[in-house]
Amino acid sequence: MLGLKKESAARRSWFDRLKRGLSKTGSRIGTLFAGRRIDESLFEELEAALISADAGVDATQWLLAELRLRSKNVETADQLKEKMRSLLAELLAPLEKRVETPRARPFIVMIAGVNGSGKTTSIGKLAHYFREQNRSVLLAAGDTFRAAAREQLTAWGERNGVPVISQAGGDPAAVVFDAISAARARNLEIVLADTAGRLPTQLHLMEEIKKIKRVIAKADPTGPHEVWLVLDANNGQNALSQVKAFDEALGLTGLILTKLDGTAKGGVVAAIAKQRPVPLVFIGVGEGIDDLRPFVAAEFAAALLE
Numbered sequence: 001m002l003g004l005k006k007e008s009a010a011r012r013s014w015f016d017r018l019k020r021g022l023s024k025t026g027s028r029i030g031t032l033f034a035g036r037r038i039d040e041s042l043f044e045e046l047e048a049a050l051i052s053a054d055a056g057v058d059a060t061q062w063l064l065a066e067l068r069l070r071s072k073n074v075e076t077a078d079q080l081k082e083k084m085r086s087l088l089a090e091l092l093a094p095l096e097k098r099v100e101t102p103r104a105r106p107f108i109v110m111i112a113g114v115n116g117s118g119k120t121t122s123i124g125k126l127a128h129y130f131r132e133q134n135r136s137v138l139l140a141a142g143d144t145f146r147a148a149a150r151e152q153l154t155a156w157g158e159r160n161g162v163p164v165i166s167q168a169g170g171d172p173a174a175v176v177f178d179a180i181s182a183a184r185a186r187n188l189e190i191v192l193a194d195t196a197g198r199l200p201t202q203l204h205l206m207e208e209i210k211k212i213k214r215v216i217a218k219a220d221p222t223g224p225h226e227v228w229l230v231l232d233a234n235n236g237q238n239a240l241s242q243v244k245a246f247d248e249a250l251g252l253t254g255l256i257l258t259k260l261d262g263t264a265k266g267g268v269v270a271a272i273a274k275q276r277p278v279p280l281v282f283i284g285v286g287e288g289i290d291d292l293r294p295f296v297a298a299e300f301a302a303a304l305l306e
Contacts, residue, residue, distance in 0.1 A: 138190070
């Protein structure tokens with residue numbers, strides 16, 4: 001009973017943080033329903049709010065069309081808001097994905113992203129998340145281009161009490177290969193492999209990251225078991241173009257959306273769901289070590305519109 005109470009309290013604490021984190025986006029949408037009549041002006045304002053929150057034209061049109069269809073017998077704006085919450089959860093549900101880590105040992109997660117997306121910090125928080133689940137973790141400092149990235153990852157390793165495989169300069173693919181070998185020798189469960197930040201337009205760097213994926217497959221024919229892209233929510237619709245480019249290059253299995261607390265563009269989640277529904281495995285709403293958690297569609301929709 002005590003364990004259930006702790007779990008419930010932890011879930012409530014996360015929901016409160018999520019709600020605060022989404023307040024900049026939610027203030028554009030959720031507040032429209034307060035004390036309003038259901039009329040055409042409300043739908044027009046809702047359309048403008050969704051577009052300005054970077055939900056995209058496709059997702060916005062779908063949400064409004066379905067909302068009109070399903071609200072014929074709705075009498076109050078509060079009831080309309082509840083319909084909107086349900087529709088948003090329905091739209092986002094395909095993005096949910098439960099990460100089953102024990103299916104391989106080591107379980108290799110390759111992590112990519114553009115410069116400044118929060119990639120290395122996210123890896124540190126992921127290490128904490130998996131350590132909280134009593135998983136053994138090893139970090140691979142595959143970003144050999146930026147010295148600060150190696151130092152940053154080493155600091156996260158010390159903070160989480162997990163080993164870090166790194167080397168100054170050199171071939172990032174070789175670092176990741178060595179990390180997989182080290183994890184296997186130490187019988188560790190999870191390898192989180194960092195890679196250098198790059199733009200999709202930097203073709204030589206995109207070829208380099210493809211090479212890292214090929215080398216991982218040589219180290220383990222079943223790997224990488226996950227390929228995740230870290231996105232900065234502040235990029236809005238540009239994040240969607242990053243998803244498309246990296247997915248075509250690497251075959252993404254998941255996304256991590258960071259910095260939702262600092263932006264009013266959180267509606268991009270709806271755009272991703274409608275246009276490129278790569279699973280959204282984790283979302284970040286703060287700088288704390290616990291502020292990266294698995295994405296749950298109904299929870300996200302409720303926090304956005306509460």
